[in-house]
Amino acid sequence: DQFRASKIMIDRVTKNPKIKFVLNSVINEFIGNSLLEGAVVENIKTHTKQTIKASGAFIAIGHVPNTNVFQGILPIGEKGYIETNNPPFTNIEGIFVAGDVYDYKYRQAITAAGSGCQAAIQVEKYLADLS
Template sequence: MSTSSQYDVIIIGGGPAGLTAGLYTSRAKLKTILIEGSAVGGRMAEAWEIENYPGFTESINGYDLTQKMYEQATKFGVEHAQSSVTAIINDGANKTVTTTSGDYVAPAIIIAGGSERRKLGVPGEKELAGRGVSFCATCDGPFFRDKVVAVVGGGNGALNEATHISHFASKVYIIHRRDTLRATPVLQEKTKSDPKIEFIWNTDVEAIEGEDTVEHLKLKNIRTGEESTLPVGGVFIAVGLVPNTDYLKGLVEMDSSGAVVTNDKMETNVPGIYAAGDVRANSVRQVVTAAGDGATAAIYAQKYIAEK
């Protein structure tokens, strides 16, 4: 590739927000490239089933929905580069996106890089990653067939992980540091009615232990202080998300969690730079709202370019 490639719009991130933004900008005949560091789809592609996306009366697999979105966007001309973004340089009229495979230049950028799983930060989590410690039940579920496993967390992500892994595991413990769940009522009912799933309330995981693979968890009841050991063959961490915004520090306004602050037009405090989806402050982290953010960002990016 040459030193830099010129586009009308650069989209960073290939989840539902980025793919929808690409669909809208390319349909508007804007030369668009979508840059994604790994596989397109983001966390949407990891979902075993999505049953609340409009238009699908039956649930759809997240990977399948990703493919449909990707094919629709590329049909209208979106280019795709698999590369990691390391920095954005704002030159005013043009912005330069620096990646591991070269530079891209455009007047408008839509940041839709999503988020990654938050870590517990306990002993054994890093050391046993990939050897019983997992952050994706859809990816790793079959490896835990007929095993006893634990899921840590109490939100939608944790309960989705638990209901999926119960297809494979013989027993699933959900460990939650509170005595109530943040997940939606539908998911709570689904989880509580699963005979393989059992809840452990008011409990923190203090350590993940094992020789070559996960063998047990060290637990502590946060109310009584009682410590215990839970034998498991695997543990799935689902305790929240962290926005992928390290490369944006000093460029755009972010909140205390590292999410990008926008207005209702998805504009950041830097003209020509927009944010959409999970990476945006106050996102409700749903596929449908990410898609809506992407469409909004694309429409206002188009207006910005036209005015320039």
């Protein structure tokens, strides 16, 4: 229903006549042998499928945080991110967060790597303090 990119990027792509938007949809299948020829796309609201011709695809990861396993354990906001005021710490001692499970703002591999390093250092300190 809505875009989650920066306003500049949204403006840029919506003004590009070569870009067609297929919202509320997922790719079920890529079509082609040695080269991409298209994709079967399913609308997640109507469950209708269509085949779209394409010679290229851009795959993005990390846009939906994989936090279902933490439901009922850690506070999770309406967009699925773990809520914490002081990352990498959570509201439960000994549980730390890093990367895309809590970072709804930047969602970049480099920031995920940095927060992973911070969390690892805090885990090491936490475990050392236990002994």
